[in-house]
Amino acid sequence: MNTPTISRIELYKINLDFITPFKIALGEARRGEGIAVRIFTDTGLVGVGEGSPYWFITGETQAISFEASKAIAKLLLGKNPLAVEPRLNEIDSFLVHNSTSKSAFDMALYDILAKQAGLPLYALLGGEKREIVTDFTIGISDPQTMAQKALDYIDEGACSLKVKLGTNRADDVRRIQTIREAIGMDLPIQLDANQGWDVVTAIATLQDLAQYNITFCEEPVAHWNNKGLKRVHDLSPIPIMADESIFDHHDAARLAEMGACDYFNIKLAKSGGIHVGLKINAVGEAAGIACMVGGMFETRVGISAGAHLIAARSNIKFADLDTVHHYAEDPVLGGAVFHGCKVSLPDTPGHGADFDPAFLNKMEKVVIE
Ligand code: MG
Numbered sequence: 001m002n003t004p005t006i007s008r009i010e011l012y013k014i015n016l017d018f019i020t021p022f023k024i025a026l027g028e029a030r031r032g033e034g035i036a037v038r039i040f041t042d043t044g045l046v047g048v049g050e051g052s053p054y055w056f057i058t059g060e061t062q063a064i065s066f067e068a069s070k071a072i073a074k075l076l077l078g079k080n081p082l083a084v085e086p087r088l089n090e091i092d093s094f095l096v097h098n099s100t101s102k103s104a105f106d107m108a109l110y111d112i113l114a115k116q117a118g119l120p121l122y123a124l125l126g127g128e129k130r131e132i133v134t135d136f137t138i139g140i141s142d143p144q145t146m147a148q149k150a151l152d153y154i155d156e157g158a159c160s161l162k163v164k165l166g167t168n169r170a171d172d173v174r175r176i177q178t179i180r181e182a183i184g185m186d187l188p189i190q191l192d193a194n195q196g197w198d199v200v201t202a203i204a205t206l207q208d209l210a211q212y213n214i215t216f217c218e219e220p221v222a223h224w225n226n227k228g229l230k231r232v233h234d235l236s237p238i239p240i241m242a243d244e245s246i247f248d249h250h251d252a253a254r255l256a257e258m259g260a261c262d263y264f265n266i267k268l269a270k271s272g273g274i275h276v277g278l279k280i281n282a283v284g285e286a287a288g289i290a291c292m293v294g295g296m297f298e299t300r301v302g303i304s305a306g307a308h309l310i311a312a313r314s315n316i317k318f319a320d321l322d323t324v325h326h327y328a329e330d331p332v333l334g335g336a337v338f339h340g341c342k343v344s345l346p347d348t349p350g351h352g353a354d355f356d357p358a359f360l361n362k363m364e365k366v367v368i369e
Helices: 063-076 085-093 099-117 143-155 169-183 199-212 227-234 249-258 274-286 302-314 322-326
Strands: 006-023 026-040 046-051 137-138 159-164 188-190 214-218 240-241 263-268 290-294 316-319 333-335 338-340 342-345 354-355 363-367
Touching: 006 063, 006 302, 006 322, 026 099, 046 099, 046 302, 046 354, 063 099, 063 342, 063 363, 085 143, 085 274, 099 274, 099 302, 137 143, 137 322, 143 169, 159 169, 169 188, 169 199, 199 214, 199 227, 227 240, 227 249, 249 274, 249 302, 263 274, 274 290, 274 302, 290 302, 290 322, 302 316, 302 322, 302 354
Parallel strands: 137 159, 159 188, 188 214, 214 240, 240 263, 263 290, 290 316
Antiparallel strands: 006 026, 006 363, 026 046, 333 354, 338 342
16 A cells, blocks of 8 residues: 655635624624645645634634634654544543644545545444435524524425524523414424533423424523532433533543443544544444434534435434525535535545635635645
């Protein structure tokens, strides 16, 4: 085998405007500010990765992520990109946390590995192409605006809705009540409180909401409050999914052992990419905990990688991949394609997605070589 060597890495700041601001219990975002990584090898293979830093979840802004990525890129030059685990171990030994920056490199390394093998990423990971159905997410607003958004999303082909809550019990119950009055009881709704409730409020609110056909609720209480999460889980009639409280497989093992939740939400921006995402899923599978793969504000590059991970593991039963709908512009060529709530993967080697060169040319860039 002609082993490739990493010869050059391009880093970009990816700036994209939202169609409308998006509000959750933790704060409001108005535009996508991510990073892109393109890893070049001396054999002509190119791996593409994206990191979507969500500052109030991972502690990374675009500026932090860009600087961290420059340092990570210098570590990788001259090394073999196919040895994904040693490369990621080197990055982890060099820099703790910074999961979103790491995820961009993890994604690009797996892209190269799959391209070298001549396989789509899901096939490289031992999976099979299957139908992926994503939810459509409604940000926090007044109940009438949220109900209208639900109707709009149903017109666009939504098969399930994810509703952001986490302000207070009365307003949150009114939001779901108003949405249900508008759309009826049949379409599945899942909730995400993004840590907005205390334990008592979470239990009371979830008991109030149990009558509205709710699939599960993500992250009801503060991310550090594992014991509180377990108390909510034990008393909630609605299943509980851990999100911000689980970054890696160590968090997953702790929550599983505590019996603190029913589901895990894997996000590449939290796990540092696919490699640890697979480990979180394995912990979940061993504990009888099904997983979802979700996103921050990724374009179709990051979302394509997430969709490949879903196709690769049957224990990943839920998809929250609709972040691409925030953007008026789609700067990505190839990759996963959306038809309403259905997401289909390409058969091209790797994850199949890359940024449009015309788009990248407009972005701030740094080359490490
Ligand atoms: Mg969430």
